[in-house]
Amino acid sequence: MKQTMVGISRRLMIWLTLGLSVFAPSARSEPFQWPGGARAAVSLSYDDALPSQLDNALPALNALGLKATFYLTLSSPIVSQRLPEWRRAAAAGHELGNHTLFHPCSRSAPGRDWVAAHRDLDRISVTQLREEILLANAYLHAIDGQTERTYTAPCTDALAAGQPYLPAIKSDFVGIKSRIGGVAPTLATLDPLDVSTAGPVDASGAALIAIVQEAAAKGTLASLTFHGIGGDYLSVPKEAHQALLQHLADNPKLYWVDSFVKIAAHVRQQRERAAASAAASDVEAATQPQAQAGVGRLVPSGH
Numbered sequence: 001m002k003q004t005m006v007g008i009s010r011r012l013m014i015w016l017t018l019g020l021s022v023f024a025p026s027a028r029s030e031p032f033q034w035p036g037g038a039r040a041a042v043s044l045s046y047d048d049a050l051p052s053q054l055d056n057a058l059p060a061l062n063a064l065g066l067k068a069t070f071y072l073t074l075s076s077p078i079v080s081q082r083l084p085e086w087r088r089a090a091a092a093g094h095e096l097g098n099h100t101l102f103h104p105c106s107r108s109a110p111g112r113d114w115v116a117a118h119r120d121l122d123r124i125s126v127t128q129l130r131e132e133i134l135l136a137n138a139y140l141h142a143i144d145g146q147t148e149r150t151y152t153a154p155c156t157d158a159l160a161a162g163q164p165y166l167p168a169i170k171s172d173f174v175g176i177k178s179r180i181g182g183v184a185p186t187l188a189t190l191d192p193l194d195v196s197t198a199g200p201v202d203a204s205g206a207a208l209i210a211i212v213q214e215a216a217a218k219g220t221l222a223s224l225t226f227h228g229i230g231g232d233y234l235s236v237p238k239e240a241h242q243a244l245l246q247h248l249a250d251n252p253k254l255y256w257v258d259s260f261v262k263i264a265a266h267v268r269q270q271r272e273r274a275a276a277s278a279a280a281s282d283v284e285a286a287t288q289p290q291a292q293a294g295v296g297r298l299v300p301s302g303h
Contacts, residue, residue, distance in 0.1 A: 032187050032270050038256035040215035041263045042248060043223045044068040045177065045197070047099055047152060049076040052231035054085050056238050060229075062092060064249040069260040071099035071152045071225075074139050083143065090144035095259035098136050098151045098173070104129065105155035112155075121157050126165045133169055150175040150260045152197070152225065166194075175264025177223060182211050184220040192264035197223035201234045205243025208236075212247070216254045221263065 034041050044061070046053045049072040061068055070089060072079055079086065090096050105112060107120040115121075121129070133151065140149060151173045158166055158178060166178055170193050181196020198211055208224065215222035224244075228235030248255050256263075 032274070034256045035266065036256060037253065039217075039219055039254050040212065040256070041221045041266075042212050042215065042255045042257045043177075043195075043197075043221065043260045043263050044257065045071055045097065045152065045223070045225045045260060046229070047071045047225055047227055048073050048103065049078045049086075049099075050228055050232040051078055051082075052228045052235070053226075054078075054082055054089075056231065057226065057229040057241065058085075058089055058094070060238075060242055060245055061094070064245050066245060066248060066257045067093045067095075067259050067262075068257075069095040069097045069150065071097040072140065073099045073103045073154075074101045074136050075103075087143060090146070093259070095149060095261045096140050096144050096146070097149055097260065098133060098140060100129075100154055101132050101136050101139070103154045104132075104160075106157045106159065109155070109157070121154075121160055122162070124160050126160045126163050126168050129160045129165050130168045134172060137172065146261075148174050148261055148265070150177070150264055152177040153179075156180055174261050174268070177225065177260070182224065183215045183218065183222050185218065187220055190221060190267060192267045195221070195223055195260075195264075197225045199225050199227075199234070200236055201227075203236055203240055205240040205247075208240055208244040209247045212244070212255060221267075223260075 044066070045068060046057055049070065053070060057068075058070075070086070072086070086096060102119050104119040104121045104124055105115045106122050107113075107115040107117070108122050117123075137149065141147065151169065153166065153176070156177075156179050158164055166176060170176065173193070175192040175195060177195050177197045179194070179196045180199060182198030184190045184196070200208060200211075211224060212222045226236055226241070227233060229241050230236075230238035248257050
């Protein structure tokens, strides 16, 4: 009798254990989150390695503890002449991004008379351009020692000799700013290797702040690409730039401001986590019928 009761007790324990596992809540994917619970990510970037970026933008960023990405055209004399300053920027947490060696653009586009014939993207093959971009990565590594970085397409041109070239370099970057835009419409469609970016010129502080406020309202990403800050070309006034930075610094719960390489890496990590969670849920769902069948066989019979 004692042995019979022990056997029944064991079967009951097995039945209870399996029953609880069957009716326990299944795994659920955690929602996408920006670090610190921020409503939006903000990527501030500066193209072409211009003097006003080192003289005006970088000190303003550092004063408020904000991180950005500087896309260097490596043939610019401002890179070689002020190399220690670029190295200090990288050491301070800013990204030195890839903007090619020579900044080739399509000369056939409107208003492109300034593009030199030997840097005409209409005449440069995908293979040639890819080699230039990868060599730029090697140069950047020699400056900052980093192995992961992002890329911005010069002039947002996507064709080399009439052929799409971005697919040929996607595996070499964590993120790519590839077209004109500014605010990602949704996180669901946000592709870190195909990000749109605003290119403000002579904009007011209010206009710049409106861009990041839109991203906060949508809970997505705002990308702003500057050239000159209070000088050089395609410039934004120092006062407008400062107003944007102060707004971002004053609202850390709304905005996560960081280098584009860190933002793109975060998006990739969130997507990988969601995919792993979904796969685990699929496995669990597939095993539930088997577990339920097992429960039926383990219900203790009469003695």
